[in-house]
Amino acid sequence: MISSEELKMLRKEALDARIKLIREIASFGSGHIGGSMSIMETLVYLYYHEMRIDPSRPDWKERDRLVLSKGHSGPALYAILAKKGYFDESLLSTLNKGGTSLPSHVDMTKTPGIDFTAGSLGQGISAAVGIALAQRVQHMDGSRTFAIVGDGESQEGEVWEAAEVAGALKLSNLIAFTDLNGQQLDDYTDNIIPMHHLRERYETFGWQAVDVMNGHDYEEIAKAVALAGKDDRPTMIILHTVKSFGYIPGENIKNNHSMSITAEGADDAIEMLNKREGGAM
Ligand SMILES: Cc1ncc(C[n+]2csc(CCOP(=O)(O)OP(=O)(O)O)c2C)c(N)n1
Structure with missing residues (x-):
């Protein structure tokens, strides 16, 4: 499904995007x-392989859309959008600073390539349902809507209202991901409200749901996405991921949601990552 050449390209792009992301946050x-790190492979897969997009026409009506419902992960998406040419890479160093067009939470009124504003958890997936419905009503047959939801975010009741509506409307052009990294703002999800049985929950709401046991593996992601749109159900892909994957100082620790990163810390983290990736850059 993915050639070895393409696999190599996707891995290279993800490594480069991760390096840009670390520097972006350090700035x-x-x-x-x-x-941000836990969804990097998914974003790279979507923007380099799957989505029908044209960075020179961010407002192209028939494009595929992505709603980053866990909108606080905007910095990951900015690294990808910059690499794809939606805006100049130099803007990455303005992240979250006064007057920036790259706020920490995604904002469609500020950033070319952002398809919906998000940050108040639970709302983005509802918007994605509306966008997918609009694509259907307007007979935009080749256009799809992608969405990425957090596991902590899935504690919001609004997520399940959206899920119920999407299933009832049989929105087969809606392909959503849950980033099941097992952590939320200040603790492990299991210690707050466990997110077990997500697959069964979505199936109950009329979705096709599939677990991707390694959410950092392109072939697994590709296989799951290939299942979508084959019948009249929306698709939920449950990504088993590692929070902070690729920012090694943040891996396997509790307090890795928002972290301080100095310029020196960024250099060290990038060196560690390059070493682990075998100097792929
Ligand atoms: C409605 C709402 N409540 C609280 C917050 C604050 N908040 C930002 S991120 C976050 C944790 C989200 O956890 P999860 O969805 O698992 O995101 P991830 O771990 O993937 O970053 C919280 C509580 C918010 N943005 N919106």
Whole structure:
């Protein structure tokens, strides 16, 4: 499904995007590194392989859309959008600073390539349902809506209202992901409200739901996405991920949601990452 050449390309792009993301957050001094890193493979897969987009026409009506419902992970998406040419890469160093077009939470009125504003958890997936419905009503047959939801975010009741509506409307052009990294703002999800049985919960609401046991594996992600749109159900892909994956100082610790990163800390983290990736850059 993915050639070895393409796999190599996706891995290279993800490594480069992760390096840009670390520097981006270090330029402000702190930011949402954990939940940004955990969705990097998914974003790279979508923007480099799957989505019908044209960076020179961010407002192209028939494009596929992405709603980053866990909108605090904007810095990851900015690294990808910059690399794809939606805006100049130099803007990454303005993250979250006064007057920036790259606020820490995604804002469609400020940033080319952002399809919906998000940050108040639970709302983005509802918007994605509306966008997918609009695509159907307007007979935009080749257009799809993608959404990425957090596992902590899934404690919001609004997520389940959206899920119920999408299933009832049989929105087969809606392909959503849950980033099941097992952590939320200040603790492990299991210690707050466990997110077990997500697959069964979505299936009950009329979705096709599939677990991706390694949410950092492109072939697994590709296989799951290939299942979508084959019948009249929306699709939920449950990504088992590691929060902060690739920002090694944040991996496997509790307080990795928003972290302080100095310029020296960024250099060290990038060196560690390059070493682990075998010097792929
Ligand atoms: C309605 C709402 N309540 C609280 C917050 C504050 N908040 C920001 S991120 C976050 C944790 C989200 O956890 P999760 O969805 O698992 O994100 P991830 O761990 O993937 O970063 C919280 C509580 C918010 N943005 N919106």
